[in-house]
Amino acid sequence: MTRNAVTAAGAPAPGGPYSHGVEAHGFFYTAGFSPHHPETGEVAETVTAQTQQVMANLEAVLSARGLTFDDVVKTTVHLSSLEHFAEFNEAYQAYFTPPYPVRTTVGSELMGFDVEIDLVAAIPEGK
Numbered sequence: 001m002t003r004n005a006v007t008a009a010g011a012p013a014p015g016g017p018y019s020h021g022v023e024a025h026g027f028f029y030t031a032g033f034s035p036h037h038p039e040t041g042e043v044a045e046t047v048t049a050q051t052q053q054v055m056a057n058l059e060a061v062l063s064a065r066g067l068t069f070d071d072v073v074k075t076t077v078h079l080s081s082l083e084h085f086a087e088f089n090e091a092y093q094a095y096f097t098p099p100y101p102v103r104t105t106v107g108s109e110l111m112g113f114d115v116e117i118d119l120v121a122a123i124p125e126g127k
Contacts, residue, residue, distance in 0.1 A: 010060030012036045020061045023123065028065050032078065032118040033057040034110075043113045047084045050115040051091035058119060059095075071121040072101045078108035078116040088115060 005019040006028070014020065014031065021030045035043050035050035038057065044050050062068060079088055085105065101119070110116055 006061065006065045008060040008064035010038055010063075011057045012038045012041070021065060023065065026123050027073075028062070028067060028071075028121040028123055030058060030061050030118050030120075032076070032116045033061075034116050035113050047079075047087040047114050048091045050113060051088050054115050054117050055092070055095050058117060062119075062121060065121075065123075066127050067121045067123065069095050070097070071124065072096070072119050073122050074101055074120040075103045076118050077103060077105040078110060079105065080108065080110045080114040082107045084114055 002024070004023040006021040006023065007014075008020050011020055011033065018031050021028055023029075033054050034057075035053040036057075037043075037053060038060070044053055059069065062071070077088070077092070079085060082105075088105075108116070
């Protein structure tokens with residue numbers, strides 16, 4: 001099996017021994033991204049703004065591989081509290097068009113922020 005790692009300049013640097021994304025078997029898998037701004041490390045206060053920053057971080061990684069949100073087939077969302085779901089969902093839905101990717105949303109203990117997302121994208125032939 002061949003794995004190709006991708007690092008994106010426009011996303012926060014990995015905080016441990018992991019890649020921003022890895023390509024394998026025709027799919028592109030990303031790490032879970034937090035809402036840290038890639039240049040300042042700051043985290044926005046609202047769930048809406050955190051969701052937007054997470055999506056910007058993910059978009060940078062997708063773009064580094066030549067992909068877009070249209071190529072995404074699966075997301076996993078971690079929320080610090082499921083009470084944030086409605087606010088998160090309103091911000092999240094702006095990034096996808098039908099047919100929407102499948103999604104799993106879970107309540108998780110996060111480290112000082114409210115939203116973390118990872119995703120899987122299908123790599124179109126020829127990309």
